[in-house]
Amino acid sequence: MYPDYLAGLLKEVDRTRPHRLGLAMSGQPVYPPMNAEERKDVLSKYHPDFAPGARRPVRIGPNKGEEITAEVAEMLEAHSMVEPKLMDIHLREPDYETDLLIIGGGGAGCWAAIEAARNGVKSMVVTKLRMGDANTMMSEGGMQAAVSATDSPTRHYLDAIGGGHFENKPELVRVLTEDGPGVVAELERLGVIWDKMEDGTMQVLHGGGTSRRRMVSCRDYIGAIIMRTLMDEVKNHPDMIAVREFEPAVELILDDNGHCAGAVLYSLDTEQFLTVKAKSTVITTGGFGRLHIRGFATTNHYGATGDGLVMAYRAGGKLAFMDSVQYHPTGAVFPEQIAGFLITEKIRGAGGQPLNKFGDLFVFPREPRDIESAAIIRECSSDRNNGIETYAGRAGVWLDSPIIDMIHGSGYTRHQFPGMCRQFDRFGIDIVKQPMLIYPSLHYQNGGIEINERCETNIPGLYVAGEASGGVHGRNRLMGNSVLDYNVFGRRAGQHASDYAKSATVGRLSLDHVRKHAEEMEAACIQTDLISPLILPSYTPEDVKIQQLARLGNVPARHSMLRNRFSPSERKTHLG
Amino acid sequence: MNGEVGAVKSGERAPQQGGKRQRPQANMVNVYIMGKRHVVPEHATIMRAIEYAGHQIIRGAGCREGFCGACGTIYRLPGDYKLHTGLACTTLVQEGMSLTQIPAVPMEKAIYDLEKLTPDVRTIEAVYPVTFRCVACNTCSKACPQGLPVMDYIQAAMRGDVAKVADLAFDCVACGLCALRCPAEIVQHKVGILAKRLTGRYLHKESKELAARLKEVASNKFDAEYEELMVMDKTSLSKLYYDRDMEP
Ligand SMILES: Cc1cc2nc3c(=O)[nH]c(=O)nc-3n(C[C@H](O)[C@H](O)[C@H](O)COP(=O)(O)OP(=O)(O)OC[C@H]3O[C@@H](n4cnc5c(N)ncnc54)[C@H](O)[C@@H]3O)c2cc1C
Ligand code: SF4
Ligand code: SF4
Ligand code: FES
Numbered sequence: 072m073y074p075d076y077l078a079g080l081l082k083e084v085d086r087t088r089p090h091r092l093g094l095a096m097s098g099q100p101v102y103p104p105m106n107a108e109e110r111k112d113v114l115s116k117y118h119p120d121f122a123p124g125a126r127r128p129v130r131i132g133p134n135k136g137e138e139i140t141a142e143v144a145e146m147l148e149a150h151s152m153v154e155p156k157l158m159d160i161h162l163r164e165p166d167y168e169t170d171l172l173i174i175g176g177g178g179a180g181c182w183a184a185i186e187a188a189r190n191g192v193k194s195m196v197v198t199k200l201r202m203g204d205a206n207t208m209m210s211e212g213g214m215q216a217a218v219s220a221t222d223s224p225t226r227h228y229l230d231a232i233g234g235g236h237f238e239n240k241p242e243l244v245r246v247l248t249e250d251g252p253g254v255v256a257e258l259e260r261l262g263v264i265w266d267k268m269e270d271g272t273m274q275v276l277h278g279g280g281t282s283r284r285r286m287v288s289c290r291d292y293i294g295a296i297i298m299r300t301l302m303d304e305v306k307n308h309p310d311m312i313a314v315r316e317f318e319p320a321v322e323l324i325l326d327d328n329g330h331c332a333g334a335v336l337y338s339l340d341t342e343q344f345l346t347v348k349a350k351s352t353v354i355t356t357g358g359f360g361r362l363h364i365r366g367f368a369t370t371n372h373y374g375a376t377g378d379g380l381v382m383a384y385r386a387g388g389k390l391a392f393m394d395s396v397q398y399h400p401t402g403a404v405f406p407e408q409i410a411g412f413l414i415t416e417k418i419r420g421a422g423g424q425p426l427n428k429f430g431d432l433f434v435f436p437r438e439p440r441d442i443e444s445a446a447i448i449r450e451c452s453s454d455r456n457n458g459i460e461t462y463a464g465r466a467g468v469w470l471d472s473p474i475i476d477m478i479h480g481s482g483y484t485r486h487q488f489p490g491m492c493r494q495f496d497r498f499g500i501d502i503v504k505q506p507m508l509i510y511p512s513l514h515y516q517n518g519g520i521e522i523n524e525r526c527e528t529n530i531p532g533l534y535v536a537g538e539a540s541g542g543v544h545g546r547n548r549l550m551g552n553s554v555l556d557y558n559v560f561g562r563r564a565g566q567h568a569s570d571y572a573k574s575a576t577v578g579r580l581s582l583d584h585v586r587k588h589a590e591e592m593e594a595a596c597i598q599t600d601l602i603s604p605l606i607l608p609s610y611t612p613e614d615v616k617i618q619q620l621a622r623l624g625n626v627p628a629r630h631s632m633l634r635n636r637f638s639p640s641e642r643k644t645h646l647g
Numbered sequence: 648m649n650g651e652v653g654a655v656k657s658g659e660r661a662p663q664q665g666g667k668r669q670r671p672q673a674n675m676v677n678v679y680i681m682g683k684r685h686v687v688p689e690h691a692t693i694m695r696a697i698e699y700a701g702h703q704i705i706r707g708a709g710c711r712e713g714f715c716g717a718c719g720t721i722y723r724l725p726g727d728y729k730l731h732t733g734l735a736c737t738t739l740v741q742e743g744m745s746l747t748q749i750p751a752v753p754m755e756k757a758i759y760d761l762e763k764l765t766p767d768v769r770t771i772e773a774v775y776p777v778t779f780r781c782v783a784c785n786t787c788s789k790a791c792p793q794g795l796p797v798m799d800y801i802q803a804a805m806r807g808d809v810a811k812v813a814d815l816a817f818d819c820v821a822c823g824l825c826a827l828r829c830p831a832e833i834v835q836h837k838v839g840i841l842a843k844r845l846t847g848r849y850l851h852k853e854s855k856e857l858a859a860r861l862k863e864v865a866s867n868k869f870d871a872e873y874e875e876l877m878v879m880d881k882t883s884l885s886k887l888y889y890d891r892d893m894e895p
Contacts, residue, residue: 098895107889201751204709204717218857221894224864225872232876233888241877249869252860262761262844264813264851271852283894292818295714296843299821303840307758317705339705372710408692408739412712489818493793494713497737607705610698619701 072499073405080459083430084469084506091432092477095422104435110442117445117452119365119398119511126394131591132384133529139393142362146377147384148592149601152321153335153344155582162324162580165333165348169195169313170572171565172333172349174320174379177205178294178554179537179561180355181301186565188311192572195347196305196312197336199319199356199374199606203298206357206372206538207557210294211415211490213286214558215551216251218273222283224248231552234280234439235545238392243543246524247552250559255287258558263300264289266487276420278550279400280439286551291415291490293554318345319378319606322585323352323386323533326578331386331533333580337606348580350572351532353564354379355557358516358538361608364396367513368411378604379539383520385588389529391541392518397548400425400443402512404467406498411512414470415491416440416550422478425509426469427457433468441547444511451510459508467510472502515553517544526564532575536564679745693720693735693746706750713737716822719792722746732790732824752823754834757841766845768807775838778804780831787825787835793818797825797835804838810850812842 073081094101105113115121126138129147139147171187173180176198187194196202217227227248232239255273259265266274266288275284289296305312320334324346333349356379360371369375380390401414419425419436425443427433427450434446451458451466458466475484484503485492495502519541526534537557544552592599609616674689678696685700694708709717718735725743735748757774764770771778778801787797800815816839825835863869876884 100893107885200706200709201715201717204715208715209710209712218854218860220856220859223872224869225876226891228873228876229884229888229891232884233891237881237884237888245873245877249864249873252857252864256857256861259847259851262847264817264843264847267851267854269852271854272856273854277894282891290817292714295820296817299840300844300847303756303844304761306756307760309758370712372712372715373704373708407690408695409712409737490714493818494737607703609703610695611701611703612699615701 073505074462077459080428081505083428084426084471087426087430088471088474091424091471092474095424095474095478100435101424102432102435105438105442113445113449114441117449118441119367119448120395122365125365130595130597131588133387133389134393139390140364140396142364143359143377143380143393145599145601146362146381146603146605148597149381149599149603150592151385151585151588152337152602152604153582153585155585158335158344158346158582161344161346162582165580166345167195167347169193169347169349170351171195171569172197172347172352173355174334174352175199175205175355175357175537175539176202176314176316177355177357177537177557178207178298178301179557179564180353181298181305182558182561183353183355183536183565183568184305184312185301186562187569188308190566190569192569193311194313194569195315195349197315197318197320197334197347199317199339199378201316202305202314203302204372204374205298206375208294208298209370209372209413210554211291211413212278212417212420213276213288213293213551214554215278215281215285215549216255216287216555217248217283217285218252218255218287219275219284222285224251226283227251227285230280230282231549232545234549235547238545240542242524243522246563247543247555247559251555254555254558254562258297258300261300261304263297266290276417277437278416278420279437279443280549281437286417286420288417290486291417291488297554319374319604320382321378321604321606322582323382324348324580324582325386325530325584326580328578329387330531330575330578332577334382335582339606346580348577350575350577351534351568353526353534353536353568354383354520354539355535355537355561355564356539360513362605363608364513367398367511368402369513370399370402370411370413371514373607376605376608377516378606379535380520381604383528383530383533383535386533386584387530388533389521390518391521392546393541395517395546396513397440397515397517398444398511399514400440400447400511401470401509403507404465404510405461405508407461407463408498409494410463410465412494413512413514414507414509415488418470418472418475418488418491421475421483421487423475424471426471426506428459429457430469433457439547439549447509447511461508465510467508469506470509471506473504473506476503515548517546517548522560524563525567526560527567532571534564534568536560676740676742678740678743681747682745687740689740691740693722693733693738693740694718696740697735697748707735707748711736714820716820717750719749719752719822719824720746721749721824732792732828734792734820734822738792749824749827752827754823754826754837756837759841761844761848764845766809766849768805770841770845771804771807771838774841775834777831777833778838781805781833782831784830786828786830787833790824790828792822792824793820795819800839801833801835804842809842809845812839813846816842
């Protein structure tokens, strides 16, 4: 229920709605889309990536000297969890051996395992939490794929590369868009229930930055439907695919030829370090929302801490576009309990409109994400002061959802957005009758470990797919392109990495790169008490944490993880 | 941290919004986590309350937004005989709440080859015969934190109405709380997933448009256009992009 002091502002939304509905029905854009200069202006002034201190040069490693997101630089310039010397026996006698090691049991990871099995190669999926505790599970809105007659894969290419400011790697965008229709068909064969017309035609909607209706969906549970289908399929092949849950990887293992040869795992249950020897390795660890960059709330799952970046970087893997972070335009701001939660972009695809406190449109509802977010931040900034404040001190703008049923007919919202409705029903807000309050939320890792169209990295035997990779989206991913991404590249990684595994021979296992990383840190005079990968964020109150850290002596590993678990602002003061 | 514990540090936002209102002091409530009393903010979800108490959750949290089912929780309230169920990430604490998380419910997933199944009652009988033990007590529906009519979808499964099961179980997060409460020991959400896969695979009409597009891709129809776009300089590409027409 909205508090009383918002009643007057809610009335404004109702007042302006008939006019806005007229605009929506006219077939013309409801607000003029920005041109190139306007986009540049709003980005440079209001997008968090451009705020002072948002980026800094990384001091060590393959991207040394390059400006990257400050919180990521901190993670890269941190200590390893393992002491290489103490792992020697386990390098000689690995705890597990497999042909293909897949790190991360989200969408991309499951696909890699399924494709490897189809290719006759056995694999092992190691994952941080349970299988499917992943960003993949959470996607709501949909997936882009050029399936309709008015559309084409090359159209999709143009939209994607324009959304990415023409910086995406062309060969990756081609593969992404050209494989799209095939992914839709393949997922249906595995039993994904697409939203379809009576005659079987795919239902398609617009998303931010699309020039054709191209968003395919499963109500607003696309992620849960795809993830559960893939997991079910993975578990149908116990002879080909082994799964280890609650055993995240914390370092890659190389062999004496510098090829990737497996990983060191850390069992969250027993706090043991375990080694896996593998002929090839795929990183599918997803994104980094739980680093809470610039203090933002996030839409991401609990384990989204950018571990893949850290592991690959220490092993010499090159990163791309790590200076850009995606803030989703529509995170919830009210009620406080769901602050940061995602309001799917499909709401705007279906006609939902962002409005300021006067109930007025101030931006075209379907700009690319970075532009839309920057415009919302501008509206709430002291330059304009047109935001709506919550009792918790957050600011936001309205997202008019009641207009959706007026456009599409009553009942549409409840049927198409059951998840969204449920989220707000819990707090007595019926989004069919009342708008939502929204503000940008930390959503997606635009960049990542650089790959080519075979998902190869600069380290032989190491493949990357999904959100952990960099290059597909340039500096800005469009809605629906990351669900497509993990499907397209998860499959490709599975195919190419399993082909590689068929002929690869592994040399002597080594963690020398971890030793070198420590030396490089010392040479660069980096002083830090951070240990990475982070594995899990901590939401323990700081005073409790400090008491937990009072422990002396032969400390267990989780205790050292705890050091990571200060909020970013706290960490900065630690680094001075 | 922002958006997580009681205190709000709004990071980026704080300096940008003029005239910031003071947050009213949160009231505190008593909750009993696995029997031990902790004092937590009243607006906290169960998940935030557990963290506020100083626990690092390892098992029992996944998406934190109501999608993954990692955080199933059972609880009782003072003066109420009922054993309630909820998702820790979306359920609010209440004064006197006594709770414990159930992060995993043991159950066996049947192994099958979807290509060899038919979308009818024979498949349900063969893959999850336990389904037919249902005594229609409705305990499962009462336990479901998603508010799904679980009994109805199990009954539909017994009739072999696979599409109906898929429709009713669509929003299931596989928390397993229904299965835990079921006196007939049925594995409801596993039946749900099977029915969903059967529906997607066999009960939806094929899209002709999609089939046509797949043929076009296979015949390399777009190669020439791709090659042109891929080598285009940024200025021409940019012009093409900003001039492109928009489908309404
Ligand atoms: C709320 C939300 C809504 C979204 N909606 C959409 C949408 O509508 N359309 C769209 O296109 N995209 C959407 N996205 C983005 C998209 O879902 C993700 O980018 C995509 O699913 C990433 O898939 P992935 O397999 O690469 O990573 P994930 O699915 O995140 O999987 C990564 C897995 O790796 C595991 N892992 C992490 N670190 C380690 C480690 N050290 N060792 C072992 N395992 C590890 C994680 O636990 C996780 O299981 C959304 C994202 C979110 C968060
Ligand atoms: S149907 Fe069962 S497993 Fe699914 S959400 Fe409801 S209680 Fe949980
Ligand atoms: S709890 Fe079990 S027996 Fe009772 S209605 Fe549900 S499925 Fe049937
Ligand atoms: S943590 Fe995923 S449903 Fe609660």
